[in-house]
Amino acid sequence: MEAALDAGADMVGLMFFPKSPRHVSLSKACKLADMARGKAEIVAVTVNMDPDGLSRIRELVNPDMIQFHGSEAPEALAAAKVMQGTKVMKALSVGEREDLERARYYSIVADWILFDAKPPKDSELPGGNGVSYDWTLLKDLDLEKPFLLSGGLDPANVGDAIRQSGVKAVDVSSGVERDKGVKDSERIRAFVAAAKSA
Template sequence: MPVKAKICGINHPEALTAAASGGARYIGLVFFAKSPRNVSLPLAAELARTVPTGVRTVGLFVDPTDAFLDRALAQVPLDLIQLHGDETPERVAGIRAAHRVPVMKALKVETAADLDAASAYEPVADMLLFDAKPPKGSALPGGNGVAFDWTLLTGRHWSKPWMLSGGLTPETVADAIRISGAASVDVSSGVEDRPGHKDPALIHAFLNAVRGA
């Protein structure tokens, strides 16, 4: 089965077009003010309206309030909520129930013990995402261009679909898929020519590498 790819942090139409035309299955919109990839709700709504059928629109949130989720979902058609903060399993379950949108929970990984935390989220999340722990002092929970040891995922199985993230690039993604066994991968900074700006050529290179894997 082909590996699915998510291009996260889309914030301009050219990047969205490159992702969709290149075969990405997921488009990620970041709603986190500290991120260079942050998008306003009006811009996100405009971008989301151009996402073609068959591509899922994902909204990335970091410890969001219910009020902000309400505002975002009222304006932006999202297929999946990505929670990338310190949300507890109870909070994930509450968001999923209250907003009636599937939820993907991101988990920050450095050691095998960090993967053990996934079991608490399996009953309440629709998908899991394994990302590298951010460097000390970073204000960003993801999108730092940092990878973790992919062998930690080798042979591991979860009851829910999962996605690999963290420091992936067009040059490394094939090895990451082979080593980890990932069926879905997520990239953000690895397809940028400067912080927060997606390069359509790098997006195509990444998606070609995923297809080749």
């Protein structure tokens, strides 16, 4: 968290998904959120979480935004936005141009859309798999809401990804880790620097 904030990250994500090696407890998330508050937007990353779970996160962690990274319908985002009083982001899996059409349904309610790579067939994780896709699919995409490119990004390729896609925002997780679920401060700093310079 310190490395991300020092490097100038605009958003920081806290993962609330027990199957993920990046999952954080509510108590740890509270401490990390306190470090970030006022310095970067705090994003609570969830996967098909029930309303009670979302309420607990909202009450204890008080994130600026909730990311929905599962199979949630637009109606679930709309309900959470009203009930939790927070901005919402929807992560969508991309493999081909047709996959982008789903974003139009979500952009009616979502404040942000995140385009991630489709997970490998044997993966239990909907994201954070280090898998990439054709970044040019996002070139000239006209959505009414801002969006991020995610999937297989690291310090070495993020500049190319930005140039090829034309996006203004990127997201990273496994690409700045030294081991699965273990972030590397130097890779975080290098990633943010490369992204901002591109």
